[in-house]
Amino acid sequence: MKAEPLLDFYAICTPGLEPFTTLELPRLGFKEGPLFHPAKLPALRDEVQESSGGVGFRGTLADLYRANLQLRTANRVLVRFGSFKAASFPELRHEAARLPWERFLPPGRPVGLRVACHKSRLYHQGAVAERVVAALGDRLGTPPPVRKTAAEEGAGPQLIFVRLLENHCQISLDSSGPLLHRRGYRQATAKAPLRETLAAGMLLASGWDGLAPLLDPFCGSGTIAIEGALLASGMAPGRHRYFSFMDWSTFDPKLWKQLVAEADRAVRSRGPLIQASDRDRGAVQAARENAERAGVLDRIEFSCRAVSAVEPPPGPGWVVTNPPFGLRVSQGQDLRNLYATLGKVLKTKCPDWQAVLLSPDRRLPGQTGLRLVERASFETGGLAVKLWHGRVPERRP
Ligand SMILES: C[S@@+](CC[C@H](N)C(=O)[O-])C[C@H]1O[C@@H](n2cnc3c(N)ncnc32)[C@H](O)[C@@H]1O
Structure with a gap:
């Protein structure tokens, strides 16, 4: 042949x-x-x-x-x-x-x-x-x-x-049609949602192994947690959508079905503990609905709470999050206090965890008091943002 x-x-x-x-x-x-x-x-x-x-x-x-x-x-x-x-x-x-x-x-x-x-x-x-x-x-x-x-x-x-x-x-x-970040699950959005592709990139850049617990205390519409669940379970992100190649003269629907079935067979039934929370009730509701559409609702624990009230699972694990920058949300609020609170929460409740934050510059992440290094830089909504990564110190006896 x-x-x-x-x-x-x-x-x-x-x-x-x-x-x-x-x-x-x-x-x-x-x-x-x-x-x-x-x-x-x-x-x-x-x-x-x-x-x-x-x-x-x-x-x-x-x-x-x-x-x-x-x-x-x-x-x-x-x-x-x-x-x-x-x-x-x-x-x-x-x-x-x-x-x-x-x-x-x-x-x-x-x-x-x-x-x-x-x-x-x-x-x-x-x-x-x-x-x-x-x-x-x-x-x-x-x-x-x-x-x-x-x-x-x-x-x-x-x-x-x-x-x-x-x-x-x-x-x-x-060959794709609508941009690939449109996985089809995010119909409900909260303020300043992150592109699904960027959330996946953050997780890949964070070094998370897909086994340790994952926490997003500023989850908004749930993008990081949902992408985390898809990644850890091996679920194909394009499972539910249309692609431009489906209208090509050469499109082979049988082959497509076969590839989707193969991808489905590779999905792991057990996954890591993923927690996502936000103080905004509407955002948490949107995140739940999105997770349900993505088929990962049972893989994420959602709750409505302020960052000061998070109860992380036993770790160490990874905090991967996109706190407000002050450009689109929480404008005029004292964001420095918010980041200082995040730092305090991480130091007391997440010793030895990895912390990964998205922010345009070092100014706000620096308020956490953690030693952070720049891991990657991306563009989101026309804005250059950086990924800051650090290890939360172990608790002193
Ligand atoms: C930039 S958005 C996160 C967007 C999210 N990554 C997404 O893709 O939809 C920041 C979120 O932080 C939440 N937030 C602001 N202050 C908070 C606080 N003190 N505790 C918990 N959540 C807070 C806001 O409600 C908002 O949903």
């Missing part, structure tokens, strides 16, 4: 999350190769604002389904579809029409184009998009309808990324 040809893929992620996407891929069975490297995509930056970094890898279509189903930190997975020289419009149209679009685009499926041109003779993004659509028409018989905006949920246009850099054109197809 002829082996299926390998395709080049590119998992786009939020800047700062590249090392964690790189960490995830070998765990999914992808091998390191010439394409397996975190790399910046400056030319796509303007077009995919939330994702300027990513990781390239290689595999079959089944691997692509698996990457979408399992990746916790990526925003979308692209197929590197075509790569050719294009220094004029006729050349662009001719070369683009040679690509096997029919493998991916069923007749009539609308498309959305994201074009970026850098240091190239073809610099007009609209004109480049027009020629690519014309090439699609040349190849498929009729040009597909063009939509300006991508769908937030469910089926939408097939996104096509066109990048021109130094007269070289790279065309990629999005």
Whole structure:
């Protein structure tokens, strides 16, 4: 039997999350190769604002389904579809029409184009998009309808990324559809919710082993605890959602079902103790509902309480949390006191635990009195934030 040809893929992620996407891929069975490297995509930056970094890898279509189903930190997975020289419009149209679009685009499926041109003779993004659509028409018989905006949920246009850099054109197809952080479980939100991909990245960066207890005393809509439960149990984050590849001509629903069943069989029935609390009753209710939709309600102990009243389980374990920064929530409040309280609670109730906090700078985490080092930095909602990590001292006799 002829082996299926390998395709080049590119998992786009939020800047700062590249090392964690790189960490995830070998765990999914992808091998390191010439394409397996975190790399910046400056030319796509303007077009995919939330994702300027990513990781390239290689595999079959089944691997692509698996990457979408399992990746916790990526925003979308692209197929590197075509790569050719294009220094004029006729050349662009001719070369683009040679690509096997029919493998991916069923007749009539609308498309959305994201074009970026850098240091190239073809610099007009609209004109480049027009020629690519014309090439699609040349190849498929009729040009597909063009939509300006991508769908937030469910089926939408097939996104096509066109990048021109130094007269070289790279065309990629999005296989994911709505961004991968939209796992489908978070319908109820509290104030300033964290992206699911960032919460997963925080957990991977924290060094949590998925066995020790996990505590989030500022849980809001529960994202960190839910991602923690999904991670520790090995549940596939994309288990319940739609992906753009499901509308491709080559989509194999039987294979997809098989991969989902395989992923389900790998779920561990027992998990670590995960506690999540918040002083806001509405937030805790939202978190419970989200956890139920994610299928992990029975894996998390939720409670409504202020941080000063938390009752952590016997540890040592990990506190991984996103306290208010003062930019979006609790503005004007004395946040320094809140962080000092957190420090006091950790020192008295969580000796020898690992503490991991998300904050834009050292100022507020410093109020905890813990010795903290910067572990990683990310972007969230256009804001640069850092992950601060420290060990809570052991209790002195
Ligand atoms: C930045 S939000 C957390 C968002 C959360 N990571 C999510 O994804 O939804 C901070 C949370 O801290 C909670 N909070 C503020 N002061 C608190 C206190 N003293 N004790 C417990 N929770 C508090 C707020 O109600 C808010 O939900």
